[in-house]
Amino acid sequence: MAFGGDTTILFVPGLRDHVEDHWQTHAARAIPGAVTVAPLAADRLSRAGQVAAVDAALRAIPGEVVIVAHSAGCLTTVHWALAPTRPIRAALLVAPADIETPLPAGYPEPAALRAGGWFPIPRKALPFPAITVASRNDPLAAFDRVTGFADAWGTALHDAGNVGHLNPAAGYGPWPELFGLLDRLDDHARSAVR
Template sequence: MIEMNSTTPTVLIVPGLREHVPDHWQTLLAGKLPRVHSVAPLEHDKLNCAARVDAIDRALAAIEGPVIIVAHSAGAMMVAHWAARGATREVRGALLAAPADVETPMPPGYPTTEALDQHGWLPIPRGRLPFPSIVAAGSNDPLTRLDRAREFAQAWGSRFVELGAVGHLNPASGHGEWPRAEEFIRELSSTSDVRAFESARAS
């Protein structure tokens, strides 16, 4: 449980392209947190990356005080694009779980690489994120190879955490609640000194 005080950050939930799934760990997490806000589902242009980034901007504008972003799957890529566009809102940290590798063909049922390219997802931004971040990835994720997730973490300046055989960390891979998300949020919440976080990331 995350204890609440006057400096407790608001957690901004950034889901993937399938948005808010009732039994997804992000949805369940939102029901447990003292301060939480979610990026609203899009009514139109659901595959448009710029529209997704605009939705993050709108969600952040509605939040006062410190923010921690909790993103999953393509949501992690939305955050990378948002930061690359020139983040104007201070963010205390971000948890980027099971980032979807939109540059590599994904399994049937997911958008094609060509469609993602046409809608502004490619290339994946590789600039260092302007806030502390944690990339958490599984060793058997059908949407991202572990070495690719590690590459993203290095490019973004993120601490990398290998989760083991957790698939895509979603209901389809047998995951509802994910208690480690709260652990990572606590870590990011206590990272008031970026230099201390950098030291932890390098260790």
Template sequence: MTDVADVIVTVPGLRGHVDEHWQTRLAATLPNVRSVQPLGRENPSLDDRVAALQEAVAAAGGPVIIVAHSAGALATVHWAARHDTGTVRGALLATPPDLALPLPAEYPSLRTLREHGWVPIPRQRLPFPSIVAASADDPLGEPGRVRALAAAWGSCWHGLGRVGHLNPASGYGEWPGVHPLIDELRTMEDPR
């Protein structure tokens, strides 16, 4: 089970706080969790999200495992391109969107995301171990494009099957599979 010595930093996507979300439930089950404050869909600022992630990692004061969902995965790779990542032991990037096709109406438009710096998505190798956990039927990320992002980031690929966007709307409040993936990150060789 997940080691309590590491601080888990959860990075939400473009949503407000959702009690039923697996990240919220994960935070409730572990003692050392810092959640990046969700800014919600009304604030599409990538810079604000990157700054919030930097603040959470710096405040951890020790080894960190990042657990990011959706646009939080993209915020994580943008953060890694801008900041010292020395305390990060690894990152779980769950169902990242590919931002290649228009998102559903409840999300910001691709034009808005582009204006706020989300595109282009960084494609350099991440300086820490990472796992991309991807869905076979995610409406926000076509599997082939997400697999190409994972390869560019140097991430291990973990297929989740048909789980939609791995969120409450797709029927996922609890995600038991998150704990083994966090544990797997601890056994991966650090590329630094």
């Protein structure tokens, strides 16, 4: 991985929090010094609570930070970026969930997400370089919707192909491609500084 030893990778999980066999869990164990945002003890569907948890994690990390978010964690990250409290080196936004369209059974209902303050999904350029990873067959977000988010956020787009929602239900587990994407993100961040 190209980011230097003084850079901390902060993993921002989705609303289902810490899943033992999720690629984020595997990667957090594999990357020295990585930090994962702790799950909320209560009111986990609160957007404000999730953003505050990310902010608290970021404030506790000295030096440079790269955010690696998944699903609703991407939405938490873009909500946090509306009023950032510190600089971020870069972010990798993997399979953002499109909560503005009905989600499959077993996921939060639109009314609960609306009550939690998640709507609308921000469509403002991020104040840091980022790559959005889109799946062509994600049950939680159509490819063209994620492409639109990436354009609005001013991020590069990575077409991951047919990888579902990039979660254990889709077979991920370890996701070796992550490390190549972090190298690409490092290059992207370096060129943004020039």
